[in-house]
Amino acid sequence: MGQTVTEKILSRVVGRRVMAGEIIHPVPELVTCHDxxxxxxxxxLEEFGxxxxxxxxxVLISTDHEPVAVTPQSSERQKKVREIVAKYGITQFYDVGRGGLGHMFPIExxxxRPGMFVEAYDTHVTNYGAVGALAIAFVVxxxxxxxLGSVWMRVxxxxxxxxxxxxxRGTSTRDVAQKLIADLGDELIDYSVVEFGGPGLAGIDISGRHTLCNIPLEIGAKSALVEPDEVTLAYLASRTKEPITPVxxxxxxxxxxxxEYDLSAIGPQVAMPPTxxxxxxxxxxxxxxxxxxxxxSCASGNLRDLADAAGILKNRRVHPGVRLYVTPATQEVAREAARTGLLEIFLAAGATMTQAGCGPCAGGRIGGMAEGETSINTGTRNDVRRLGASGDIYLASPLTxxxxxxxxxxxxxxxMLQEAVS
Amino acid sequence: MNWIYRGRCWKFGDNLGIDGAIMPLRFALSRETDPIVLRDFLMSEVDPEFPKKVNPGDIIVAGRRFGQGNPHIQGFLGIRGHRLGLVAESIPRGSFRNVINAGVPFLAPCLGVTSTCETGDDLEVDFSTGLMRNITRAQEHQFTPVEPELRDIIAVGGWKEHVKQRLAQSTG
Known part of the structure; x- marks a missing residue:
C-alpha cells in the first residue's frame, strides 16, 4: 500500500517506514513559539532543571501577539523574552518590526519548504502546509x-x-474554508491531516492556501497541507536556494x-457566534x-486578503458608526501593501492600520470590542470574549x-462589485 | 501501577465540554493544576453533588467527544484527584493528550460503551487489557487498550513526571 504525504514526511524524519496509527517520536526540523x-x-524548563x-x-520565536507594548507589563514581558532568547542562544528571533506573524513570515x-516537518506551541502553525510542509502544535x-528534541505523536x-x-466573483478561499469545515464536521476531521489537491488548486495562490490550511484546526484537525504544485515551486523559486523535493x-x-469539492458552487459564508x-x-x-x-490574522492577513478588501474600499468610506482595523500579517505584507497603493486606499477610507502581527485577534488587546458591540472580522475564532468584551462576533471573508x-x-x-462594474 | 479499577459507574452523555461541564472555566484561566483543589469542582456544573458522591476506583463512562473544546487539562486533573477511571466513546485530539498528561487511566475510543451500562452499575475495568466487566449485568466488553508507551506516561503520574524521567535517562 502507498503512503500519504504525511506518512512520507514522518517516515523520512524517523528514518523508517511508518503508517497512520503508529506512535512515534519524530525530531522536528523547526520548533516555533510566540511572544x-x-x-x-x-x-x-527551570522547573525541570x-x-x-x-x-x-x-527554534524560531516571533513577537506577534503583542508586537507594540502598550502597558508597562507588556514592556517588561518583551524585555524578559529578549533575555530568555539570549540565555538559550536562540538565533531565529524575530522581534517587533522584524518578521510579523510567526505562522506566515517564515513561509515568505x-x-x-515542501516536505518539511515542524512542531510548535501555537495551533495555527498549520499555515506552513500552504507550501506542503507538515506542521503540528503541541501547546504546553x-x-x-x-x-528533549521530541514528544510522542500518533501518525x-x-x-x-x-x-x-x-x-x-465576490468570494475567496475564506468562504471555501469556512464552508468546508461546516460540511465535513468534527467527527470526520478529528485527529486527521486535511490534504488539499485537485485541479481547482491551480487557481489558488499561496495567500489563499494559507487560509485553506488555517481553518480546519478549529474543528480538531491535527494539521492541514496543500499538495505542492507549479504554484508552490514558482512561489519558492525566488525565496530559497535550498533544493526542493515536492512530496x-x-x-x-x-x-x-x-x-470532492466544487469551488464554483460556493457563495459568501459567515460563521455566526459562538463557534x-x-x-x-x-x-x-x-x-x-x-x-x-x-x-x-493568520487566517486572512495576507496581501491577497488586503487586496480583496481594498477592491471594495476604493473610493468608498467606512461607515461613521464603524471602526475598521486592518492588520497586515507580516512586515512584507505591510511593505507590499504600501508599495502597491493598498495602504492609501485603506487610509483614505478611514480604516486604522495596526502593526504587523495577529492584530485584534490575539485576545482583543489591540483594537478590541466593548460590551454589547457586534464585530465582523477575518480572525480565527468567534468565541465569546475573543476580542475582549462579550458581544457577537461574525467571521467572514475580507470582501464581506x-x-x-x-x-x-x-x-x-x-x-458592491456589481456596482463597480456598471 | 494497579491498572484494574472496580467501582461505581457514573454515566454521562455526548459532547461534554472540558471548560464548563467537566471543570469550571475559571480554573483553566487561573492555571490551577493541583488535583486536590480541582477535584472538589469536577462535573460540578452538571451535578453540584458529584464531587461528594464519587469514590476512588469509580469509573466515568462518557459518550462521544468527551472533553471537547479548548484543550485545557484542569478537568482531567480533577478526575485524577479523585482517582477515577475513564471509559469514553471518543475523546478529541487535544483532550486525548491531556488525559494522558494528567495521568488518568482510560479507554477510548470505545464505540457503544454508553449503551452497555447505567449509573450505579458495579464495574471492573482493566485499563491495561481493555476488558470491562459489568458485574451488575454479568456482561463483559472488550475494548482496545491504550498503547503501552502511552500507558507508561500515565503510570509515572502524567506529563511532568514523564518528562523528568526522560531527562534523567538522557543525562544518566
Whole structure:
C-alpha cells in the first residue's frame, strides 16, 4: 500500500517506514513559539532543571501577539523574552518590526519548504502546509520538545479534499474554508491531516492556501497541507536556494475519506457566534448592524486578503458608526501593501492600520470590542470574549468584512462589485 | 501501577465540554493544576453533588467527544484527584493528550460503551487489557487498550513526571 504525504514526511524524519496509527517520536526540523508563551516555557524548563535546549538553532520565536507594548507589563514581558532568547542562544528571533506573524513570515522568507516537518506551541502553525510542509502544535508540551528534541505523536490519518472549479466573483478561499469545515464536521476531521489537491488548486495562490490550511484546526484537525504544485515551486523559486523535493501522496495511499469539492458552487459564508463552524450562507445574517470590523490574522492577513478588501474600499468610506482595523500579517505584507497603493486606499477610507502581527485577534488587546458591540472580522475564532468584551462576533471573508464596514451592517460584497462594474 | 479499577459507574452523555461541564472555566484561566483543589469542582456544573458522591476506583463512562473544546487539562486533573477511571466513546485530539498528561487511566475510543451500562452499575475495568466487566449485568466488553508507551506516561503520574524521567535517562 502507498503512503500519504504525511506518512512520507514522518517516515523520512524517523528514518523508517511508518503508517497512520503508529506512535512515534519524530525530531522536528523547526520548533516555533510566540511572544506570549516564551516566559512560560522558560519557567517550565527551570522547573525541570533544564539549562540547555536540545538544539537552539532549530527554534524560531516571533513577537506577534503583542508586537507594540502598550502597558508597562507588556514592556517588561518583551524585555524578559529578549533575555530568555539570549540565555538559550536562540538565533531565529524575530522581534517587533522584524518578521510579523510567526505562522506566515517564515513561509515568505523561504524558511519553510515542501516536505518539511515542524512542531510548535501555537495551533495555527498549520499555515506552513500552504507550501506542503507538515506542521503540528503541541501547546504546553513544546517545553518537552525544546528540552528533549521530541514528544510522542500518533501518525495521523488523512482526509483528502480534491478541489475543482473556480471561485465565484465576490468570494475567496475564506468562504471555501469556512464552508468546508461546516460540511465535513468534527467527527470526520478529528485527529486527521486535511490534504488539499485537485485541479481547482491551480487557481489558488499561496495567500489563499494559507487560509485553506488555517481553518480546519478549529474543528480538531491535527494539521492541514496543500499538495505542492507549479504554484508552490514558482512561489519558492525566488525565496530559497535550498533544493526542493515536492512530496505527494501515492495514488494507492489509504485516506480516511476522499472529498470532492466544487469551488464554483460556493457563495459568501459567515460563521455566526459562538463557534467557527457555525457557518451559514450570508443571506441569513444580511443587515445585522455592526460597530467593529477587522481584516487580518493568520487566517486572512495576507496581501491577497488586503487586496480583496481594498477592491471594495476604493473610493468608498467606512461607515461613521464603524471602526475598521486592518492588520497586515507580516512586515512584507505591510511593505507590499504600501508599495502597491493598498495602504492609501485603506487610509483614505478611514480604516486604522495596526502593526504587523495577529492584530485584534490575539485576545482583543489591540483594537478590541466593548460590551454589547457586534464585530465582523477575518480572525480565527468567534468565541465569546475573543476580542475582549462579550458581544457577537461574525467571521467572514475580507470582501464581506470590507463591504459590511462601508454600510455598517452585514453586507453581501457581490452587490458592491456589481456596482463597480456598471 | 494497579491498572484494574472496580467501582461505581457514573454515566454521562455526548459532547461534554472540558471548560464548563467537566471543570469550571475559571480554573483553566487561573492555571490551577493541583488535583486536590480541582477535584472538589469536577462535573460540578452538571451535578453540584458529584464531587461528594464519587469514590476512588469509580469509573466515568462518557459518550462521544468527551472533553471537547479548548484543550485545557484542569478537568482531567480533577478526575485524577479523585482517582477515577475513564471509559469514553471518543475523546478529541487535544483532550486525548491531556488525559494522558494528567495521568488518568482510560479507554477510548470505545464505540457503544454508553449503551452497555447505567449509573450505579458495579464495574471492573482493566485499563491495561481493555476488558470491562459489568458485574451488575454479568456482561463483559472488550475494548482496545491504550498503547503501552502511552500507558507508561500515565503510570509515572502524567506529563511532568514523564518528562523528568526522560531527562534523567538522557543525562544518566
Amino acid at each position: 506570549w508563551y516564551v516566559v512560560n516555557f522558560d519557567k517550565a 533544564v539549562t540547555k535546549l536540545f538544539d537552539p538553532s532549530r 522568507m523561504g524558511l519553510i 508540551e513544546v517545553s518537552e520538545i525544546l528540552a 495521523p490519518e488523512t482526509v483528502r479534499v480534491n478541489l475543482d472549479g473556480k471561485l465565484q 505527494k501522496s501515492d495514488s494507492d495511499a489509504n485516506f480516511r475519506e476522499v472529498v 467557527p463552524d457555525n457557518v451559514h450562507p450570508i443571506d441569513r445574517v444580511l443587515g445585522t448592524p455592526i460597530q467593529h470590523a477587522f481584516i487580518g 468584512v470590507a463591504a459590511s464596514a462601508v454600510t455598517g451592517q452585514i453586507t453581501d460584497p457581490r452587490s
